[in-house]
């Protein structure tokens with residue numbers, strides 16, 4: 226009863242920020258993402274009759290702060306399999322954890338895939354989508370590769386790939402501006418936004434329009450229309466964050482400099498746009514032929530620590546132990 230899985234983080238072009246149901250960790254809005262092939266989480270799950278609870282070692286250290294959502298996911302998996310034993314979970318990221326690079330998305334996608342395999346459940350069972358979502362609202366998106374749509378319906382989440390990586394090759398350059406963890410987690414931050422930002426209700430009311438329009442852009446493979454829409458949706462989410470009390474200011478001056486550099490490139494006709502999540506890193510999405518220029522431009526922005534670049538990745542999958 227041991228299995229390993231790998232999964233890639235994803236970055237949302239149309240964002241999720243806020244929950245319809247906090248206890249169930251049900252997002253208030255759908256989202257659209259790209260899976261990042263250049264970053265990777267690997268997780269091993271081993272059920273052990275001698276354990277009295279699930280354990281987690283993350284990046285070589287015990288992670289007691291993760292125990293609540295880890296256990297919630299594992300309970301759902303045990304119920305699905307009709308199994309009662311506990312498991313030792315070992316997980317590692319090849320990128321900074323908890324720093325706005327979606328480590329919880331790849332982490333919970335890899336966890337449910339590995340745990341399902343260890344329990345004899347088909348790792349592609351659609352019920353794993355909602356179980357991954359218990360761990361993290363963005364995790365179902367990392368179960369799939371390429372361009373992925375998540376929608377919320379009937380108290381649950383539905384998630385499916387819109388295009389495989391080969392159907393619309395895109396590339397992503399991630400400008401890492403700091404390797405440290407963020408001060409306020411997404412989970413806490415989005416709940417504070419729901420409770421305090423006067424812009425939150427407008428964000429929710431307008432969101433389906435952005436999601437529908439983005440799905441059309443993807444269907445048409447209209448890069449520049451998607452670029453304008455994704456930047457607009459990103460800045461709208463950050464407007465909600467900034468008007469939260471206390472304010473959620475995830476950007477640093479380097480973040481803003483990267484965003485302006487990307488905007489200047491696009492003004493010159495380069496097919497690239499930015500998006501920024503709950504952290505100071507900037508993700509630049511581009512057509513593959515522009516990747517070298519985009520990486521060079523971001524690398525030259527003072528304060529950028531490193532640039533991680535690659536093409537879109539595949540969905541979570543079982544890996545050899």
Ligand code: 2P0
Nearest residue numbers: 237240241361362363411412502503
């Ligand atoms: C997103 N983010 O759509 C948005 C944009 C961050 C900003 O989904 O509470 O780690 O575990 O569901 O999934 C980050 O939130 O939060 C996120 P939980 P999660 O990518």
